[in-house]
Amino acid sequence: MTSIGEGVGRTVRVGEREIFFTEAGSGPAVVLLHGGGPGASGLSNYSRNIDALAGRFRVIVPDLPGYGRSDKRIDQSDPFGDLARAVGDLLDEIGIATAHLVGNSYGGAAALRLAMDRPGKVGRMILMGPGGVGTTRALPTEGLRELLSYYGGSGPSRDKLTRFIRDYLVFDGSAVDDGVIEERFRASIDPEVVANPPLRRPSGPLALRTLWRMDFTRDARLREVPHRTLVIWGAADKVNRPEGGRLLRDAMPHCDLYLAADTGHWVQWERAELFDALATSFLETT
Numbered sequence: 589m590t591s592i593g594e595g596v597g598r599t600v601r602v603g604e605r606e607i608f609f610t611e612a613g614s615g616p617a618v619v620l621l622h623g624g625g626p627g628a629s630g631l632s633n634y635s636r637n638i639d640a641l642a643g644r645f646r647v648i649v650p651d652l653p654g655y656g657r658s659d660k661r662i663d664q665s666d667p668f669g670d671l672a673r674a675v676g677d678l679l680d681e682i683g684i685a686t687a688h689l690v691g692n693s694y695g696g697a698a699a700l701r702l703a704m705d706r707p708g709k710v711g712r713m714i715l716m717g718p719g720g721v722g723t724t725r726a727l728p729t730e731g732l733r734e735l736l737s738y739y740g741g742s743g744p745s746r747d748k749l750t751r752f753i754r755d756y757l758v759f760d761g762s763a764v765d766d767g768v769i770e771e772r773f774r775a776s777i778d779p780e781v782v783a784n785p786p787l788r789r790p791s792g793p794l795a796l797r798t799l800w801r802m803d804f805t806r807d808a809r810l811r812e813v814p815h816r817t818l819v820i821w822g823a824a825d826k827v828n829r830p831e832g833g834r835l836l837r838d839a840m841p842h843c844d845l846y847l848a849a850d851t852g853h854w855v856q857w858e859r860a861e862l863f864d865a866l867a868t869s870f871l872e873t874t
Contacts, residue, residue: 597609599658600678603677605659607658608657611647611649612638613642613645614645616687616688616711617684618641619649619650619675619688620638620648621652621690621695622694623853624693624787625735626772629655629656629657634649636856648684652671652698654784660778660784660786667802668697668698668719668720672704679709689711689712689713690856691713692856694719694787697804699718700715700720701720701804704804707814712815712870713817717825718819718836719802720804721803721835729826729827731757734755736787736789739782750769753768810839814842822855
């Protein structure tokens with residue numbers, strides 16, 4: 589577990605929102621961007637990685653808008669663009685000119701969009717099962733449907749979250765103890781989040797336009813991303829299809845791909861030692 593602790597961190601004003609983040613270590617800045625599952629936060633998603641990375645880098649771990657202790661507002665007409673703006677503006681606010689980005693799922697989409705929108709803000713990228721890769725070219729996976737339906741129907745419940753985490757998020761559900769699920773469940777039923785879930789299906793007259801914005805394979809800039817990128821994808825990912833890794837490898841000019849066997853969507857948690865070693869080596873390479 590991280591030695592940062594739940595009570596350490598600070599909140600800064602970023603535009604019209606308050607963004608909470610923690611940090612540890614010194615050296616080149618590395619920003620860890622968490623996924624978008626119910627109850628997610630920066631510390632909970634990277635609890636097994638922060639100490640290892642903080643030994644070599646200045647690690648910044650924000651709660652993305654909509655999650656944790658950050659403001660809950662997200663522009664649902666362009667969610668990935670809004671998250672990217674929030675991350676870039678946070679770095680501006682705390683005086684970091686350029687940072688390496690590490691993003692899991694939803695956070696991977698935010699990282700990739702920031703690299704497209706503000707390439708000078710980004711050093712290297714590590715993307716783990718990022719969202720937005722070919723998402724409009726096939727029906728959603730069963731895992732993604734479970735995620736997006738969490739706040740629908742009868743509303744959030746511990747049983748629904750347990751099923752999502754143990755059956756879809758990871759390869760071996762027995763490895764996730766009840767404490768992890770309880771922490772995530774408590775965060776997922778924050779009244780502000782229940783009233784305005786941060787991750788949901790686009791709806792309304794502009795839904796198709798929003799969906800297209802959220803699929804990077806439809807953005808010509810993907811083939812021009814200048815950053816060295818390492819994509820790590822769980823070969824047994826049930827939320828975002830592993831084929832997305834090959835799409836990124838083929839489209840991006842400086843992209844390496846690592847498929848992790850017997851691993852689901854939560855690579856940095858399930859295979860922490862492997863992930864920490866790959867990340868450290870990649871980010872330290874000149």
